[in-house]
Amino acid sequence: MEKNEILEWLKSDDQENLEKLWRLADEVRRDNVGEEVHLRGLIEVSNFCARDCGYCGIRVGNQEVCRYRMTADEIMDSVQMSVNFGYGTVVLQAGEDYGITCEWLSDIITRIKLETNLAITLSLGERAEAELVAWRQAGADRYLLRFETSNRELYDRIHPPLPGRFSDRFQILRGLREIGYEVGSGIMVGIPGQSFDDLVNDILLFKEYDIDMIGIGPYIPHPGTPLGMSSEEHLCPSGEQVPGTELMTCKVVALTRILCPLINIPSTTALATINRVEGRVHGLSRGANIVMPNLTPKKYRELYEIYPAKASCDENADESNSRIKNSISAMGRVVGVGRGDSANKKTRAV
Numbered sequence: 320m321e322k323n324e325i326l327e328w329l330k331s332d333d334q335e336n337l338e339k340l341w342r343l344a345d346e347v348r349r350d351n352v353g354e355e356v357h358l359r360g361l362i363e364v365s366n367f368c369a370r371d372c373g374y375c376g377i378r379v380g381n382q383e384v385c386r387y388r389m390t391a392d393e394i395m396d397s398v399q400m401s402v403n404f405g406y407g408t409v410v411l412q413a414g415e416d417y418g419i420t421c422e423w424l425s426d427i428i429t430r431i432k433l434e435t436n437l438a439i440t441l442s443l444g445e446r447a448e449a450e451l452v453a454w455r456q457a458g459a460d461r462y463l464l465r466f467e468t469s470n471r472e473l474y475d476r477i478h479p480p481l482p483g484r485f486s487d488r489f490q491i492l493r494g495l496r497e498i499g500y501e502v503g504s505g506i507m508v509g510i511p512g513q514s515f516d517d518l519v520n521d522i523l524l525f526k527e528y529d530i531d532m533i534g535i536g537p538y539i540p541h542p543g544t545p546l547g548m549s550s551e552e553h554l555c556p557s558g559e560q561v562p563g564t565e566l567m568t569c570k571v572v573a574l575t576r577i578l579c580p581l582i583n584i585p586s587t588t589a590l591a592t593i594n595r596v597e598g599r600v601h602g603l604s605r606g607a608n609i610v611m612p613n614l615t616p617k618k619y620r621e622l623y624e625i626y627p628a629k630a631s632c633d634e635n636a637d638e639s640n641s642r643i644k645n646s647i648s649a650m651g652r653v654v655g656v657g658r659g660d661s662a663n664k665k666t667r668a669v
């Protein structure tokens with residue numbers, strides 16, 4: 320698909336036309352990754368963060384946040400839930416927390432691999448290459464690091480680097496691939512200052528970088544962040560600003576599926592947050608094939624407030640598990656069995 324065609328889809332408001340896009344994305348999804356929806360148990364292991372990202376509620380500058388870091392035993396309890404629910408993967412996610420040391424996490428990864436058959440995804444920010452290598456050697460399978468936006472000027476505006484460091488997520492993504500991880504990335508849709516041209520470039524980069532998993536979620540303003548407090552002044556000129564709507568997010572999901580048929584695409588929690596009733600199902604019927612039910616202990620869930628009113632904060636793991644599985648069955652889809660590795664990575668390895 321050419322740049323102009325992607326742009327036309329992103330700007331299209333014609334319902335009938337969009338139905339064609341949803342149908343095509345759903346067909347491509349079915350033909351390439353099948354009817355299975357793989358579930359990944361999400362464990363938000365820490366909300367400490369060294370970074371001050373302009374949009375994120377757990378940024379270091381947000382003094383209102385009560386910080387926590389789960390113990391190894393608490394993490395293992397959540398891992399056990401993942402096994403009990405029949406999920407194939409756990410995702411260990413956190414702020415960029417240097418209190419999570421290389422050795423501590425390596426021990427936990429080793430324990431998970433000894434006690435379960437689960438695949439392990441890490442999502443811990445921009446960690447040092449030596450740590451990424453050590454965690455891979457300990458048994459971690461996948462690493463998720465969104466590049467958020469391909470517009471370098473916008474990226475720099477909302478991601479102040481750590482002192483003496485330069486943040487180049489594309490370089491890290493290339494490194495992750497070389498280390499042998501299945502590589503996940505993604506973007507937020509509707510960041511103040513994100514233009515339609517930026518979004519087209521983001522989608523084309525998913526393909527160019529041959530990424531194995533792409534997470535696409537709407538930007539949701541958080542009042543405790545610079546961007547959330549003053550979105551207006553950062554917006555693109557009229558007509559150029561991408562809206563952070565459910566519709567726009569679904570268009571990006573659908574176009575990404577069509578361009579990258581074999582990858583895994585989650586129907587994100589952020590999408591389920593802006594449309595609590597149908598967001599998750601819309602994502603799944605417009606190209607997505609993954610859901611990440613939250614297994615973080617309830618007492619910590621509401622403290623991992625990257626944006627307000629996050630879906631899943633008001634229910635426990637059992638409730639999320641049943642609700643998500645029921646909605647998958649109601650769509651005529653099936654809950655995936657096994658790890659749900661990316662078909663894209665398998666092709667590359669051959």
Ligand code: SAM
Pocket residue numbers: 374375376412413414415442443444445463464465467506507536537538539540541589625626
């Ligand atoms: N520290 C890790 C990192 O930076 O990749 C993982 C945690 S980070 C909180 C996970 C993701 O949350 C980010 O990649 C970002 O896209 C998303 N996020 C943070 N704030 C958000 C907001 N206000 N609206 C939507 N998504 C947000």
